[in-house]
Amino acid sequence: MSPGAEKAFPVSWDQFHRDARALAWRLAGIGTWQAIVCVTRGGLVPTAIVARELGIRIIETVGVASYHDYKTQGSLDVIKPVSHKVIDLNGGDGSAVLIVDDLVDTGKTARVVREILPKAHFATVYAKPMGRPLVDTFITEVSQDTWIYFPWDTGLAFQPPIAQSGGG
Template identity: 55%
Template sequence: MTDRLPHEKGFHIAWDQIHRDSRALAWRLDGRGPDDGAWRAIVAITRGGMAPAMIVARELDVRVVDTISVKSYNNQEQTDAVVLKAPDSDLMGDGTGILILDDLVDSGKTLELVRKHYPNAHFATVYAKPKGVPMVDTFITEVSQDTWIFFPWDMALQYVEPYRGTDA
């Protein structure tokens, strides 16, 4: 097996790790909402933001959860970000009191697009790459720009060749 993914580095996240990191994000966000520290609602950027949003909503006891669907990848190739489904407009307003969550900020294009619609929302991600850091208000872990993050919902267990060398 000699074929490799086109990405130089891979960072594999297991379900227990995304759960721990999402809980850490919730703790960092606790008390930072504008309504006596509370958030009016959480909006998950689909699809990657859905698992972290569920965990953060549980930890912070936020019962109103909606989604915004943004397509910015075609498989593993980045494309122009496009909103496919917007959250309830009465809920959103200009974003005040809304916590918008995603799993990762990469180039920042997705968050830039969403921020144009909801400029007063608070943007949080579990993971962040350097190009995207300016677009996110709160995150837990920064990884290098050339790292490809493999999330548990994208993986199946299988053999993987060593990064360097093929000797057994």
């Protein structure tokens, strides 16, 4: 999470599915790709949706760990690199590869992945201002001080009205 983030943006499964399909729709008008590199773990769900919608069957992962306790971004570790077979597609320049993640926040993870595949097309469902310049396509921008609660990270619970919680 970005330093000082205070606003909550809970995303339901329905909303996330619609947003990921909107991302696929937008990507369909841009080009065709031979493979998707999914930034794990957050990119797993949108990658499945985008791959289905675009008919992409080659799906690779890159594991970059940065959020070590869900809210504090620490040092970046590439814990699972991209296979050379995928990097070498289309002459090895990465232009035949689509990178998918759920969110670009500060851009630290995106920078690491961009170094691996500098000519790939980078797409995220959500983007924050600090990371937005590092992605080519996204659906929704939220403020830097917003924490997105993804449906796979939450359960149903009472939420106090904004006026009572001091937000807004």
